[in-house]
Amino acid sequence: MAKEYENRELILPTKNMALAMGPSHPAMHGIVRVNAKLDGEIVVEGSVDIGYLHRGFEKSVENHTWNQGIIYTDRLNYVSAMMNNVGYCLAVEKLLDIELPPRGTFLRVIMSELSRVADHLTCVAAQVMETGAMTAFLYAMKAREYVWEIVEMACGARVTTNWTRVGGLMADVPGDFVDAVRERIPLVRDVIDELDKLVTKNRIFGDRYRDVGVMTKDEAIAWGFTGPCIRASGIPFDVRRDTPYLNYDAFDFEIPVGTNGDVFDRYLVRMFEMEQSILIVEQALAKLPDGPVSVDNKMVTLPEKADVYGSIEGLINQFKLIMDGHGIQVPPGEIYQAVEAANGELGFYIISTGGDTPYKCRCRPPSFALTAALEKMITGQMIADVIPIFGSVNMIGGELDR
Amino acid sequence: MDTFFLIESVVKIFTMIAAVMGLATILTWVERKQSAVMQDRIGANRADIFGIRIIGLFQPFADAIKMITKEDYIPPFGNKVLHMIAPAIAYIPVMLLFAVIPMGPPLEIGGRIVNTQIANIDIGLLFIFAFGGIAVYGAVIGGWASNNKYALIAAIRTSAQMISYEVCLGLSLIGAIMIYGTVDLSQMIAEQSGHWFGWIPRWGIFIQPLGALLFIPAAIAENKRIPFDLPEAESEIIGYYTEYSGLKGGLFMMTEFIEMVLISALFSVIFLGGWNVPWLEYNGFNFPWGGTWTLNIWVVKGMQFGAYFLKVAVLIYFFTLVRWTLPRFRYDQVMRLGWRYLFPLALINLLITGIAVVLFA
Numbered sequence: 101m102a103k104e105y106e107n108r109e110l111i112l113p114t115k116n117m118a119l120a121m122g123p124s125h126p127a128m129h130g131i132v133r134v135n136a137k138l139d140g141e142i143v144v145e146g147s148v149d150i151g152y153l154h155r156g157f158e159k160s161v162e163n164h165t166w167n168q169g170i171i172y173t174d175r176l177n178y179v180s181a182m183m184n185n186v187g188y189c190l191a192v193e194k195l196l197d198i199e200l201p202p203r204g205t206f207l208r209v210i211m212s213e214l215s216r217v218a219d220h221l222t223c224v225a226a227q228v229m230e231t232g233a234m235t236a237f238l239y240a241m242k243a244r245e246y247v248w249e250i251v252e253m254a255c256g257a258r259v260t261t262n263w264t265r266v267g268g269l270m271a272d273v274p275g276d277f278v279d280a281v282r283e284r285i286p287l288v289r290d291v292i293d294e295l296d297k298l299v300t301k302n303r304i305f306g307d308r309y310r311d312v313g314v315m316t317k318d319e320a321i322a323w324g325f326t327g328p329c330i331r332a333s334g335i336p337f338d339v340r341r342d343t344p345y346l347n348y349d350a351f352d353f354e355i356p357v358g359t360n361g362d363v364f365d366r367y368l369v370r371m372f373e374m375e376q377s378i379l380i381v382e383q384a385l386a387k388l389p390d391g392p393v394s395v396d397n398k399m400v401t402l403p404e405k406a407d408v409y410g411s412i413e414g415l416i417n418q419f420k421l422i423m424d425g426h427g428i429q430v431p432p433g434e435i436y437q438a439v440e441a442a443n444g445e446l447g448f449y450i451i452s453t454g455g456d457t458p459y460k461c462r463c464r465p466p467s468f469a470l471t472a473a474l475e476k477m478i479t480g481q482m483i484a485d486v487i488p489i490f491g492s493v494n495m496i497g498g499e500l501d502r
Numbered sequence: 503m504d505t506f507f508l509i510e511s512v513v514k515i516f517t518m519i520a521a522v523m524g525l526a527t528i529l530t531w532v533e534r535k536q537s538a539v540m541q542d543r544i545g546a547n548r549a550d551i552f553g554i555r556i557i558g559l560f561q562p563f564a565d566a567i568k569m570i571t572k573e574d575y576i577p578p579f580g581n582k583v584l585h586m587i588a589p590a591i592a593y594i595p596v597m598l599l600f601a602v603i604p605m606g607p608p609l610e611i612g613g614r615i616v617n618t619q620i621a622n623i624d625i626g627l628l629f630i631f632a633f634g635g636i637a638v639y640g641a642v643i644g645g646w647a648s649n650n651k652y653a654l655i656a657a658i659r660t661s662a663q664m665i666s667y668e669v670c671l672g673l674s675l676i677g678a679i680m681i682y683g684t685v686d687l688s689q690m691i692a693e694q695s696g697h698w699f700g701w702i703p704r705w706g707i708f709i710q711p712l713g714a715l716l717f718i719p720a721a722i723a724e725n726k727r728i729p730f731d732l733p734e735a736e737s738e739i740i741g742y743y744t745e746y747s748g749l750k751g752g753l754f755m756m757t758e759f760i761e762m763v764l765i766s767a768l769f770s771v772i773f774l775g776g777w778n779v780p781w782l783e784y785n786g787f788n789f790p791w792g793g794t795w796t797l798n799i800w801v802v803k804g805m806q807f808g809a810y811f812l813k814v815a816v817l818i819y820f821f822t823l824v825r826w827t828l829p830r831f832r833y834d835q836v837m838r839l840g841w842r843y844l845f846p847l848a849l850i851n852l853l854i855t856g857i858a859v860v861l862f863a
Binding site: 119126138140141228229233235238239242298302305307308483485486 | 537540541542543651652655658659728729731732735736737738739740826827828829830831832833834835
C-alpha cells in the first residue's frame with residue numbers, strides 16, 4: 101500500500117487531512133490517541149499519544165508496604181490480573197530468598213495460564229469485533245466468563261484479583277476447584293474451536309489481517325517486542341522457556357512461531373497459545389500436590405486467624421506483619437524478575453533499602469514497546485487497518501501508562 | 503379520473519406505507535432478536551406495557567419514544583439546513599420506490615382488475631434505478647453537512663461504494679430484463695408464472711442464477727450493511743450519521759431497514775417469481791404427477807399473498823444472518839470486489855444471456 105501511494109501521480113493537488121482518532125473513539129479504549137494525517141484512506145503519518153491512564157503505579161507502590169503493592173499490580177493488565185500479581189510477588193520473594201511450597205507454585209501456574217487464556221480470548225475477540233464481527237466477540241466473551249468463574253472461585257473477585265501474597269497466596273483454593281476447572285476446560289476448548297472455525301478460514305478476515313502491520317524479525321527485536329507479537333515475527337522468545345520461573349520447566353508445552361509477523365500471525369499465535377496454556381493447566385492439575393500454599397515463615401506469612409484470636413504469639417505476629425513501620429522486612433538489594441504475561445515480558449525491577457516498603461519499583465510493561473511501534477506499523481496503511489493493528493498489539497492502558 | 507380509482511389509490515398508498523413502516527419497525531426487533539439468538543443471548547425483552555412483554559415486541563415502541571424524546575443536536579459549525587434535510591433526502595426516495603413494487607397478485611373487485619401496485623407504470627425497474635440513485639445523496643449530504651471529519655470520510659466512502667455497486671446492481675438485473683422483455687415489475691412476475699417441462703417453476707433464479715448471485719452482494723452494498731458497512735464502520739469512522747441524534751439519526755437507521763425490505767421485495771419479484779407458488783394456478787394446485795387440488799379463487803389469492811410475504815421474510819432473515827456472521831471489508835477490498843469481480847461477472851452474464859436470447863427466442 102505504501103509503495104502504491106508513493107508511485108501515484110497526482111492529477112489534482114490535494115491536501116492531507118489531520119484526524120485525531122481518540123481518546124474518544126470506539127476502538128481506542130478511551131486511553132490513547134492516534135494523530136493521523138490522511139491522504140484519502142491512507143495514513144501518511146500517524147503518531148500515537150499515550151498517557152491518558154497514568155495513575156502513578158510506581159510511586160504508589162513505593163508509598164505502600166510490600167503486600168499493599170500487590171493491589172496496584174491488579175490494575176496493570178486488568179484482563180489477566182493474576183499474572184501481574186504473580187510477577188510482582190516473585191520479584192519480592194526473590195529478594196527475600198524464599199521459595200513457595202509446591203502447591204502454591206502449581207496454583208500460581210494454573211491461574212497464570214488460565215489468565216493467559218482469558219487475556220488472549222479478550223484480545224482476539226476485541227480484534228474481530230472491531231473488524232465488524234460482533235458474534236465471534238460474544239462467543240469469546242462466553243469462554244472468558246468460564247475462566248473468570250474459576251478466577252472468582254479462587255479469589256472472590258473477577259477483575260481486580262489481589263490473589264497472591266508475598267510468600268504465597270491469599271488462601272488455598274476451595275475443595276471443588278480442581279473439578280470446576282476440569283469441567284470448564286472442555287467448554288473453553290469448544291469455544292476456541294468455534295472461534296477458529298468462524299474466523300481463521302474466513303476469507304474476509306484473512307484479507308483484512310494478512311500483510312497488515314508487518315514487523316520483520318529484526319524490526320521486532322529493534323523495537324523491543326516480546327510475547328505473542330515477537331513470536332508472530334518468527335522469534336521463539338518466551339520467558340517461560342528462556343528464563344524459567346515458578347516451575348514452568350516441569351511442563352511440556354510448545355511455543356508457536358509465526359512467519360510473516362503480520363496481524364494474522366499474531367492472531368494465530370494467540371489462538372495456538374490458548375491451547376498450549378490449557379495443556380499446561382491440565383498437566384498442572386494432574387500433578388497438583390497437597391499441602392500448604394504459603395511459606396511457613398512467620399516473618400512473611402500472616403498467621404491463621406485462629407492463632408490471631410487464640411494466642412498472644414499469633415496476635416503479635418499479625419500485628420508485626422500488618423502495622424505501619426513493621427511489616428515484612430525485605431533485605432536491601434535490587435532485583436529484576438520477569439514473567440511471561442499475556443502480552444509479553446512483564447518485568448518488575450525492585451530496589452529495597454530494607455524495611456517494609458520498596459525504595460523503587462519499576463515495571464516493564466510489555467504493551468509499551470508494542471505501542472511505541474504502532475506508529476511504524478500504521479504508517480502507509482489504510483485507515484481501516486489501524487483498527488486491526490491496534491487490536492493485534494493488545495494495548496492495555498493499565499500497563500501501558502501505569 | 504373516477505372515484506373508484508381515487509379510493510383505490512389512496513387505499514393502496516396507505517396500505518403500502520403501513521406495511522413497509524410496520525415491517526421496518528418489526529425489523530428492528532428481528533435484528534435484535536436474531537443477533538441474540540446467534541450470540542447465545544436473550545435479547546431485548548424488557549420493554550413492557552402494563553407488565554405485558556410478548557417476547558420484547560414492544561421494544562420498537564420504546565425505541566421510537568427514546569428517539570423522539572432525545573436531544574436533537576445540530577452541529578453548530580455545520581450547514582444547518584442541509585443537516586436538517588439530509589435524513590429526508592435519504593428516506594423519501596426509498597419510500598417512493600415502493601410505488602412500483604407490487605404488494606401481491608392483481609385482484610378482481612366489482613368487475614374491475616385492481617393492480618396491487620400503487621403506480622402501475624411500465625418503466626418500473628428504471629424508476630427504481632433512478633430513485634435508488636438519489637438515495638446516496640442523503641448519506642453524502644448528511645456526512646458533509648455535519649462538518650465532522652469522520653462523517654466526511656464516511657460520506658466519501660458512501661458515494662464511492664454506492665455508485666460502484668449501483669453499476670453491478672443494474673447489470674445483474676439487465677439479464678432478467680432481457681429475458682422477460684419488460685421492465686414493468688407486474689409484467690415480470692406474470693412472465694414467471696407457469697412451468698418448464700410441466701414441473702420446474704419459471705422463476706428468474708433458474709434462468710438467471712448468476713444474475714441472482716450477483717444481485718445479493720450488490721444489494722447488500724447498496725443497503726450499507728455488514729460486510730459492506732464501510733460508510734458506518736462504527737469501530738473505524740463512526741459513520742456518516744456521527745452528528746445525528748434523536749429522530750433524525752433514527753430516520754437514517756429506519757431507511758436502512760426499509761431498504762432491506764425493498765431489496766428483499768425486488769429479489770423475490772425478479773428472481774423468485776413474486777407471488778407465484780409452484781403448481782398453484784387460478785383454480786388451485788395442479789401437481790406435475792397428475793393430481794389436482796381445486797381451491798376457491800380467494801384462497802388462491804390469499805396463498806399468493808402469503809407466498810410473496812414469506813419470500814420477502816425469508817430473504818430479510820437471510821440478510822440478517824449475513825449481517826451477524828461476517829466481518830467488514832476494507833475500502834480497497836470493496837472497490838476491488840465491485841469492479842474486478844462483480845462487474846466483469848455481470849458483463850459475462852449479460853453476454854451469455856444475450857447469446858441465449860438470440861438463439862432461443
